Amino acid sequence: MEKGLWPAVLGELEVSISRANFATWFKHTSVIANDNGFVTVAVPNIFTKEWLEKKYDTDIKGALERVCDGFKGVSYTVKAQHTQTPEPVLAESLLMATKPAPVITMPQVTSDDNAPGINPKYTFDSFVVGSSNELAYAACMAVAKHPGTKYNPLFLYGGVGLGKTHLMQAVGNEIKRRDPAKRVAYVTSEDFTNEFLSSLARKRTESFAAKYRKIDVLIVDDIQFLARKERTVEEFFHTFNALHQSSKQIILSSDRPPQAIVGLQDRLKSRFASGMMADISAPDLETRSAILQNKAAAQGVMLPLEVVDYLARSVVSNIRELEGALTKLLANCEFRGVEPSLSIAQALISGSNSRHHQKPPSAKVVLDKVAGYFDLQVADLTGPKRDKEIVLPRQIAMYIMRHELGLSFPKIASVVGGRDHTTAMHSVSKIEGKLESDEGLRQELVGIKERLYA
Ligand code: ADP
């Protein structure tokens, strides 16, 4: 058997399959036999076998045909490798293992003064690439490799929960990995606004300006919220120009392209559109499946294909919800001490299954359901009380109005008892922040949404 056969096949596959998928499914495979063109591939576990047979058979056969003279057929056999434990291998460690150089551990978010706001968990390796996001991915990779030269500014746009923040943060992490001396800053446009306004109040706008102009890579997330805040926009415009002129990289995201941001001055629209624009759309079925497998594997769980398929077909709108559905399933199975199965997935998900075809509920219904879920009165949510037990549900209600109903902040503020619109903004971002890390909150949200669409 030719020694270089399998490496050659992997080389072929690597270019046609996303990096995360390649690492997850091909890392511990090898060819153990080639009998006159009948090739046997060893794989580490049954899940990988199933996955290769179902999803990658054509790719693998195609590659074998190209590199193996007289190729006739391929079969897969489970063979534990001596270096491996029988337990499922964490995708995380598989992904790490694909890196050529020794892995540099990223400093934690907050401890790195040189990279404020950057979260080490968002990397290119953990990002699954599909047709819905490949342009954005490629643009981000190019920027990470050559910041400030190509694609400046880079403008990413697309709906909620489709991976904009993940990709921008991945650029920041990659730039820091390549050159730890680079000053990379990530801010949401709300942080930027608040910081600017407070410097204005304290008459410290000069140090604010100086700080932002020292940065090598400036990442501003959800730029649509800057619109209409005139003084902040003005300051941002100056910062933007100063950085741009000295070839510092700027990366922006928004829920829509610059031209469509209502209330943004034309000069900024054209500035934002002057570099590279890339959109991210809703992922297709295959990408959703791959994301589920990757996320499950990262938690040490290999999901049966039918479960992956069911979840991927049920949750179509965005990836955050897909993660939510998976979290719910895994938590439920762990709690009951059972393996994930199709019937459990169906029982858990069916309630929310058809809702993407329904009309969104009204703001009043949201108040009603959230109050009901937390055993409160609607009047508690709309009233002035600031007790902890009321504040969180109130914030959740506003979050749902924003993300599920797409209401404006002023509208949300008025529905929830005539509050100030900055309160609504603050509440929504508070929940967004918590959802990143708070598993319990995510599940509560899934529960509330189920009631909402029941
Ligand atoms: P956005 O900023 O567009 O609203 P996020 O970047 O916050 O979306 O993504 C929502 C969640 O989905 C995050 O946990 C992110 O890691 C995950 N996610 C999004 N796209 C992908 C992808 N292509 N591969 C893996 N995870 C993804």
Ligand code: MG
């Ligand atoms: Mg985001």
